[in-house]
């Protein structure tokens with residue numbers, strides 16, 4: 001071969017390599033997404049080395065989209081959401097949001113801490129749900145993009161003022177999202193307060209491993225590493241006991257289709273119109289352990305959930321009713337998404353036997369959850 005030919009072939013190879021590496025480079029970019037409460041809202045796009053992408057905005061610390069590969073390495077967006085801020089501002093059931101100061105319900109919006117009774121904003125019948133009327137899902141956070149060896153990182157901070165939604169103490173909350181090069185969305189939470197308070201932060205993505213808008217999640221196979229769940233009253237408030245799942249439709253110890261028992265006559269299913277309960281994750285809380293595996297057989301997509309939290313709220317989108325249209329124009333019908341919200345138990349401030357959600361002045365709240373994606377042949 002002529003030397004000029006060798007050189008030009010080498011040059012072509014170099015171009016190809018550059019194209020491949022830039023297509024799959026780890027990066028984080030920022031674009032303007034509008035304004036909320038008179039403050040700018042930005043949408044960050046995190047990309048990992050395998051081409052997976054997460055979009056996260058600083059309004060509500062919301063994950064607006066998350067792509068994951070199927071068994072043929074085809075990427076689809078696996079979370080429900082919108083492609084414009086207005087749709088989020090108009091109201092939605094916590095799509096992709098960080099929920100706080102307290103994930104899930106506090107009965108009658110009341111609790112007593114050190115002999116003082118606190119009255120919270122009530123927004124779910126007589127109860128307080130997901131932090132109240134204007135929870136952490138509806139505020140503008142401060143965002144800082146960075147990169148580490150393990151992936152692109154978006155750090156979000158929010159100062160919740162003393163008395164906000166009725167909660168005591170100025171709470172400084174920090175949420176660190178990392179899109180790792182192992183195809184994980186990792187969430188590290190920390191919080192501190194200047195007065196004793198309660199806190200229970202969680203993440204509220206609605207997953208559909210067939211791709212958002214592509215039907216319901218009833219064919220997804222679920223495994224939950226939990227021998228017990230928390231039964232509730234008809235208003236979804238824990239009764240106080242931890243119930244054995246054995247022989248009930250709440251046993252997901254073996255991989256089971258979500259739809260297999262969902263329409264049964266079990267009173268707990270009837271109360272919630274499907275699954276909307278906390279499971280008690282086996283193993284030691286505080287240590288990172290596997291809470292759940294979801295497998296979607298038509299695409300081969302798998303999602304594992306790992307957490308340091310004692311519980312996981314498994315919710316089957318029972319309240320989705322076809323009134324919201326998602327980012328690609330598809331209508332979100334009942335059960336078009338599933339949530340696996342890692343958290344302490346609902347209404348813990350009123351159940352002293354539950355692991356405590358009290359955060360003392362000077363102490364640091366810490367929690368980690370990982371959603372790990374892969375595919376099976």
Ligand code: GLA
Nearest residue numbers: 093094104276313315319339
């Ligand atoms: C949680 C609650 C549900 C519902 C959804 C959002 O999963 O437990 O009852 O509020 O959030 O609609």
